[in-house]
Structures are given as structure tokens and as C-alpha cells.
Amino acid sequence: MIDPRYCRVMAAYNSEMNRRLYAAADRLTEAARREDEGAFFGSIHRTLSHLLWGDMVWMHRFDGWPAPSASLRESPDAFPDWAELKRRRAETDAAIEDWAARVTPAFLAGTLSWHSAVAGREVSRPTALLVAHMFNHQTHHRGQAHALITRAGQQTGDTDLPFVVDPALAV
Numbered sequence: 341m342i343d344p345r346y347c348r349v350m351a352a353y354n355s356e357m358n359r360r361l362y363a364a365a366d367r368l369t370e371a372a373r374r375e376d377e378g379a380f381f382g383s384i385h386r387t388l389s390h391l392l393w394g395d396m397v398w399m400h401r402f403d404g405w406p407a408p409s410a411s412l413r414e415s416p417d418a419f420p421d422w423a424e425l426k427r428r429r430a431e432t433d434a435a436i437e438d439w440a441a442r443v444t445p446a447f448l449a450g451t452l453s454w455h456s457a458v459a460g461r462e463v464s465r466p467t468a469l470l471v472a473h474m475f476n477h478q479t480h481h482r483g484q485a486h487a488l489i490t491r492a493g494q495q496t497g498d499t500d501l502p503f504v505v506d507p508a509l510a511v
Contacts, residue, residue: 351440386416
């Protein structure tokens with residue numbers, strides 16, 4: 341399904357797009373970042389908070405990181421301070437890139453089991469599917485935040501994967 345190169349490419353894409361997204365969001369006022377604009381999580385800030393929370397949950401499962409203390413329901417408000425959210429995002433992105441550099445075909449070929457608080461039961465899925473989901477989740481919610489930031493008048497530059505990531509990562 342996927343291989344370690346995919347993980348490295350997507351981790352690099354995630355980091356660069358988050359740098360661009362947060363730089364654009366930083367040019368907005370605090371009020372603009374917190375305005376409920378009708379997105380799934382309401383505001384830019386709440387969407388980005390959920391996204392960071394989600395990455396931390398998946399990396400807890402993939403690499404043994406500490407689990408976030410907030411629940412899914414609390415995730416949009418898990419990181420209420422903008423400066424802290426930005427700092428944690430940058431640290432998390434660097435750590436995801438480090439993890440991606442260590443991913444092996446054997447890891448991706450495995451199965452991951454965990455207790456899902458949302459489902460209320462033990463769940464098992466192919467690891468490669470879950471890793472692809474994590475990167476897809478990032479792109480999905482970053483797209484929501486991007487739309488809100490663009491509507492607020494800020495730009496992030498190109499968002500197309502082949503023009504954001506060094507093509508050498510894919511070989």
C-alpha cells in the first residue's frame with residue numbers, strides 16, 4: 341500500500357505546509373483566528389488545535405509518544421494559547437519527520453491494535469492504512485484551515501505536493 345518513502349514525503353509535506361499555514365495565520369488577528377466561521381471545528385485556531393491533537397494521538401500509537409490528555413471532544417480546545425500551539429506544532433512536525441525517517445517496511449506491513457475511546461472497544465487495523473490515514477487527516481483538516489485563512493485574506497503559497505516537497509525524497 342505505502343512504503344517508507346511515502347512516509348518521508350508526507351512528513352516533509354506536512355511540516356512545510358504547517359509552516360506556511362501558521363505563517364499566514366500569524367498575520368491574522370487573534371480575533372480572526374478564533375472567529376467561528378462555520379467550519380467543522382468552527383475557527384482556524386480550533387481546527388489547528390484538533391489537528392495537532394490528532395497527530396499526537398496517532399504518534400502515541402505509532403511511536404510511543406505520550407498520549408494527549410484531552411479527549412476527541414476536547415481536542416479543538418486542547419491548545420488554547422496561540423504561541424503554545426505554534427511551538428508544539430513545530431516540535432511535533434520535527435518529531436514526525438524523525439519518526440518517518442525510521443519507518444521500516446516491516447512496521448508498515450504490521451497490524452496495530454489499540455483501545456478506541458470513540459468506538460469503546462479494542463480495534464485492529466493494518467498499520468499502513470493507519471499511517472496513510474494520519475497523513476490524509478492532516479491534509480483534510482489543513483485544507484479546512486487553509487480555506488478559512490484564505491477567506492480571511494491571507495495566502496500560503498502553493499499547496500500542491502509535487503511543488504512543495506523536494507522530489508528527491510520520492511526516489
